[in-house]
Amino acid sequence: MSHEPSLQKNNDALDQVTLERDACSDFLSIMVHQLRTPLTANKWALGMMANSDFGEKSDEEKKILDRIIENNNQAIKLLAEVSQAHHVDAWTMQLDIQPANMNECIDHVVESFIPEAGSKNISITYNRNDDLPIIKVDKNRMCIALQNLVENAIKYNKHGGKVTIETKVHNDHVTIIIHDTGIGIPHDAQRKLFSKFFRAPNALHHSQGTGLGLYVVKQIVEAHHGSVWVESQESFGSMFFISLPLAK
Numbered sequence: 001m002s003h004e005p006s007l008q009k010n011n012d013a014l015d016q017v018t019l020e021r022d023a024c025s026d027f028l029s030i031m032v033h034q035l036r037t038p039l040t041a042n043k044w045a046l047g048m049m050a051n052s053d054f055g056e057k058s059d060e061e062k063k064i065l066d067r068i069i070e071n072n073n074q075a076i077k078l079l080a081e082v083s084q085a086h087h088v089d090a091w092t093m094q095l096d097i098q099p100a101n102m103n104e105c106i107d108h109v110v111e112s113f114i115p116e117a118g119s120k121n122i123s124i125t126y127n128r129n130d131d132l133p134i135i136k137v138d139k140n141r142m143c144i145a146l147q148n149l150v151e152n153a154i155k156y157n158k159h160g161g162k163v164t165i166e167t168k169v170h171n172d173h174v175t176i177i178i179h180d181t182g183i184g185i186p187h188d189a190q191r192k193l194f195s196k197f198f199r200a201p202n203a204l205h206h207s208q209g210t211g212l213g214l215y216v217v218k219q220i221v222e223a224h225h226g227s228v229w230v231e232s233q234e235s236f237g238s239m240f241f242i243s244l245p246l247a248k
């Protein structure tokens, strides 16, 4: 008995799924691009207005302008996160694996967040290990994962809090730990934390978010055969761990 007709049917169905995914992928990429262009132009124009390039403003006008700038930035960030989440979904993620020194990535991420941490009087420290072994990763992707974790450690922290980053080397793994003294995560919420769009109840009134950042982290880390997890106590802070295999 021949199975060819049903094999053909399966292949047709797979082709159809691939076509639909490609169409969806194209649609999303176009939409993100088309929305980002005017929002970025707005950001530039609003920046000029805020810097008094168009004359002095009343306090009321400044307040309204600040709100527009914040909403515009929020929309840009949302697009960036949707785009990130889309690009790490299994069928579109292509890794560029190279030997990398994670110290460079962590240094870069820490440096880029110093102004934001400073604005909330939060200290950010990296206990650098100069002997950190080289690992094989897609450095750009891994920097995005770290960036998302450090951003959260600042965002969900308290005024005057601390963010500390350290690395540990076990037999065959490097672990990066991001420690914060922020609002923490309720026990029940911890197991759902890395799913798409999930936000813990105590975060909802604390700050705005999409619930996509940790999903992106998990996809990136797991694509490297690593793991990510959290230890946290509500009101006292959190520790996020990324563990990656050492290059053989």
Ligand code: ADP
Binding pocket: 148, 152, 153, 154, 156, 157, 180, 182, 183, 184, 185, 193, 198, 199, 200, 201, 202, 203, 204, 208, 209, 210, 211, 212, 213, 214, 215, 238
């Ligand atoms: P977002 O921050 O946009 O909501 P994330 O996916 O980055 O999305 O995080 C998901 C949720 O995990 C957050 O809404 C928050 O409830 C919780 N969370 C993440 N990082 C921290 C942290 N460092 N401290 C407390 N809660 C956190």
